[in-house]
Amino acid sequence: MVAVNCRFFNTILGTQALAAASKTVDCLKLVHSLHAIFLIAGDNNMPIIYQVHRERDGTSFATRKVEAKQKGLVMFTLIVSFQKEELGFEHQAAIMPVVPPPEQLLNMEEIRERRLTDPRFPMQYRNSAAKKKFVPWPIEMRFCQDSKSQHEPSLHxxxxxxxxxxxxxxxHRCVVAYASDLLYSGVSLNPHRKRGLKTYSLSLDHSMWFHKPVKADDWLLYVIDSPSAHGGRGFVTGRMFNRQGELIVSLTQEALIRRAKTPGQTPRPKL
Structure with missing residues (x-):
């Protein structure tokens, strides 16, 4: 496993724990909720042991607790609830925001190419960015907002x-869980960003609820909002809609958000 920083390390950690838990339940039962707590910072150069505890196996539901360990210490705990699909009452009050379709928006590679030739960016920045190796993420993203909204505590x-x-x-649910935390906690830092300010964020806990079947290889709209930040913690909520406007996933997270102690350097977080 390779992770480039703590945020991506935690993202992979949660996804692998969910995959491990999913291997231990009846294939007819799918995750409908998960609740993760990040206890201590991990080391991406050390192996991880995932221990799955069978908390409950019922007719309709199953519950698993996963502990991720390094050097004998539990650094991460995940509680996962699985349910067999059934018919029941249905309603949806959430309305998908009106945004351009993904076909009309730029992906991250196209945005990067435009920035490299945009005269509004300093030449030093453009030259430096051009020298950096760009590795595409396994998740394709197309942003709905323009640069004027970068300081708002929201992201679509x-x-x-x-x-x-x-x-x-x-x-598909594991892939969506992976994608959910790639940019999530950083939204709570948006109102505080300014030139020269170095920050870092680290997930403290992360919860997801899967309301309906999800196709991770089809476009999903991710609506993220941060209603509050205080005491070094940022709170973020999220909703995912499919192209038909159905609410597929809801999320909440609290993250540690701090100034980096040394300009230009992101320190190893200490919880």
Whole structure:
């Protein structure tokens, strides 16, 4: 496993824990909710042991607790609830925002190319950015907002997995869980960003609820808002809609958000 920083390390950690838990339940039961707590910072150069505890196996529901360990210490705990699909009452009060379709928006690679030739950016920045190796993420993103809204505590973008996934519904939910935390906690820092200010963010906890079947290789609209930040913690909520406007996933997270102690350097977080 390779993770470039703590945020991506935690993202991969949660996804692998969910995949491990999913392997231990009846294939007819799918995750409908998960609750993760990040206890201590991990080391992306050390192996991780995932221990799955069978908390409950019922007719309709199953519950698993996953502990991720390094050097014998539990650094992450995930509680996952699985449910067999059933018919029931339905309603949806949430309304998908009106945004351009993904086909009309730029992906991250196209945005990068435009910045490299945009005269509004200093030449030093453009030259430096051109020398950096760009590695595409496994998740394709297309942002709905322009640069004027970068300091708002919100973010709207379409995303999907690159390539075609198998029909395994558990896989699609794992991929969505992975995609959910790539930019999530950083939204609470948006109102505080300014030139020269170095910051870092680290997930403290992360919860997801899957309301309906999800296709991770089809476009999903991710609507993220941060209603509050205080005491070094940023609170973020999220909603994911499919192209038909159906609410598929709801999320909440609290993250540690701090100034970096040394300009230009992101320190190893200490909780």
């Amino acid at each position: 973008y379409w995303f999907r997995a690159r390539g075609k996934l198998s029909d395994d519904p558990a896989l």
